[in-house]
Amino acid sequence: MGSVSPYSTSAGRRYRVRYRRPDGTQTDKRGFKTKRDAELFLASVELTKAQGTFLDPSRARVTIGELGPAWLAAKHAALKPSAYAPLEVAWRLRVKPRWGRVAITDIIHSDVKGWVAELNRQLGASVVIRTYGVLASILDDAVHDRRIALNPARGGKIGLPKKIASRHVYLTHRQVDRLAKASGDNATLIRTLAYTGMRWAEVAGLRVHAIDFGRSRIWVTQNAVEVGGEFFEGTPKSHKIRDVPMPPFLRDELERRVEKLPRDALVFPSKSGTFMKRVRTSAHSKSWFKTAAEAVGVPSLHIHDLRHTAASLAVQAGANVKAIQRMLGHASAAMTLDVYADLFDDDLDAVSNALDRSRAAQLGSDA
Template sequence: MGSIHSYTTSEGKRYMVKYRKPDHSQTSKRGFKTKRDAERFLSSTSVEIAEKRYIDPTDARMTVGELGAIWMTDQEAVLKPSSVHPLESAWRIHVEPAWGNRQVGDIRHSDVRAWVSQLSATLGPTTVIRSFGILAAILDIAVRDRRLADNPARGVKLPKKRPKPRVYLTHRQVAELAQRAAYPHVVYFLAYTGLRWGEATGLRLRDIDLPRRRVTVYENAVLVNGHIHVGSPKSHRTRSVRYPDFLDPMIRSLFVGKDATQLLFGDGTNHLRLPNSKDGWFAKAVRRAQKEDPTLPRVTPHDLRHTAASLAISAGANVKAVQRMLGHASAAMTLDTYADLFDDDLDAVATALAHARNRSIYPPSDTPVVLPPEVPGIGI
């Protein structure tokens, strides 16, 4: 499998190992101070080659920058522009400057850990986690390509994201906000259908079934770098959502003067853009409404989606129905996202259990039932 040869340097005797790689080309490694060290290397390398775990040192010389360019191209091919944009930004600003010139074989776990700590000192958890994820994904490619035996980024502890408290409006607050908005129909529609901004502003007249009061979501119009990108919904699946009957006159009024291919909201040709969070029409409407109702919280257009979930759940909608309305991948995701909305249900469950126990123990005759002594811990 290989051979060991000695040679002389200015620092003394050294040993060189010659061996054949899996492709049968010959290579060598020099600089061993003792013959035993050289023998250990030759033995372990022979085992790695036999078990197909051998990593060619020349393959590990590829840089993160070279693999990163390939990885970014792959993401652009499979992800939507709105998903690619934050990845490209994190790669360009945080990952490539730190790792672009580093050979993948030279990266150590401690290097990655120190970098994450450095980022965490000045950046939020979301940015740190996203930047780390890019580096880890690139090094995963190196592992699959047999450039690395394992990924040195895996196992690094990351900062935890703290979920932002969700804001929910009441029916009255939705009405107050809509009355003061430049686009009241948009406010009502978002608050009572749960559609995302891009899904609502991407609706065309042909997507609305007026007799059944249903809209079918086929497109999602997202603003990325100042440009509207129209694609499939976030889940890549179309879905049908029914709107309440009191919205019917408003929806019908938006049909006037438009054909089936035009957009429901706005002038029919240009997509409504997400209003600026500080001085856009939505933020102005919130401030005006707060003057009349100081209890109205500061909300964003996306908070109307949360409001829709809250109003539906409080009206008695089951989790599966809310999941379909919001377009979540599963009911479990809906429960995880809106767990706080089900807190009152825990009280209801406890009350129902108490009533059930009383009915079981005290039958309608009101004759007390004596529990057997072998059942401890439950009093009547």
């Protein structure tokens, strides 16, 4: 048990509480005006120690700026460079400038809510959600470390924006063919993206040895992600390795492309022989892809729309949801249905028509 003892100050008598932390080290807290306040504090300390919820006041005297680097280091070790980079930017540009010098015990929910409202006026939904998530996650760690009892960034209505999903763009076979021809030397690249559903980073990192021409399969085992102008080779998104089918026409086209290349060569290298940079499709850019998209009358087309196109063309060809899920590397068929629900509208028509036929058959027999 701890102890309560009085001491004199210029402002009058005060009380000191001496107690031991759960690790056995001794500490004290001064400044109580009454003995009863000191005894209540000591009782609360002993209760939290017994319950395993003890918070060491000395560990709470820390700022967000002091906790942030360790949090970032843990994320850097656990995440791919492409996933880590946006978090580092959010910390450096938005979280640290606002909260870096603020002690974690001084942060209150309404301040966080006001900060999020300010971000909403300046930034898009994805950036706001990511930025808020950095602060909230740092404070989550502070709770787990027993620095604070509750996370002031969690709970209540914080005012986070809703992400609005953009409408998918699906090309027809004819449009894909026109886009490929307008892309010149990149025609095979366009067809590969539109008929396999591979992500850009997966195609950029594709090497000859990953193509099984005998089975008409591409083994997606690695990618090449561009982050800040630097490329990082690694496993595909979510570390999911998969095999992707190739239509015979694409298999033959790829076989002609790589027949004289060594097994470890990139299938789609840049002109300098290194990884191909992701094409830009902003209003201010004039990449080969944007030029081709404008030439075929789809100026708003993005390179990722070719992945959506692959899903659409597969559905039109009669592929089942499970096969499309495997081709795209989704975690589950449910995810594929969620992402591409609009592609299965005809299935709803089929259900209604089947119900109509079933009703007519039964009522007709009753008559």
